[in-house]
Amino acid sequence: MIRTAIMLTFWGLAMPLAALVGFSWTFLTGDIRLLYRIFNWGAFAGVRLTGVSVEIVGLDKLDPARTYIFMSNHASNLDPPIQIPLIPRRTSVLVKKELFKTPILGPAMRMASLVPVDRGNRDAGIEAVEAAKAVIQQGINMTIYVEGKRSFDGKLLPFKKGPFYLAMECGVPVVPMTIVGTHYAMPKKRFAIKPGLVKVIFHPAIDPKDFGSRECLMEKVRTTIESSLPEEYRQPNSTTEATELHREA
Secondary structure, eight states: OHHHHHHHHHHHHHHHHHHHHHHHHHHHHOOOHHHHHHHHHHHHHHHHTTTEEEEEESGGGSOTTSOOEEEEOOOBTTHHHHHGGGSSSOEEEEEEGGGGGSTTHHHHHHHTTOEEEOTTOHHHHHHHHHHHHHHHTTTOEEEEETTSSOOSSSSOOOOOSHHHHHHHHHTOOEEEEEEESHHHHSBTTOOOOOOEEEEEEEOOOBOGGGOSSHHHHHHHHHHHHHHTSOGGGOOTTHHHHHHHHHHHO
């Protein structure tokens, strides 16, 4: 509990100052990049203060000048403040719409072109995909937690189909990401944070054009993400099923 309190206190003290400097600069110049960097630095630093260390794998293999759709598993509230600051250049994120009502954070997310999602409304989900497509066409990366919500046990949940429709429509390379360790540090429904190592793996980019359907692309991404999870979090036979689907395509 103490570590969590330290992180939240740091964020509570740093956010108003960051907002004052970042918003002022953005309003004066029309440039969101300083505000984006300040919030990312604060998010990552807050997590590190809890005793969580981060190991990064594969990021150096990506072209920082390219636009990607990053697709990750999701096991903890710690995932975004760890992963988002690691993404080269700016990235947008699909975020549940309720967070846009948060003071300071909500306006900052709108200015950063983050995309609100109403998870209980299918029509709103389609609108979110179209909004995400418009963001990507501006050359901004997109980061998506493809399960749509956090996993209780660290195993992958069923993937949402919308992100793969988005990838096929945009023709933008997909980078599967696996995050390991946050389920131990702060699993769903637990407020306290345990110190430990979190590993973020950036897998090689996948070209959607190499797949005949959304389903084949989805299975490839799922298998890739799952391949770096600890053995106890993997589903049996997933690799074989993905291989067969890819052959059928």
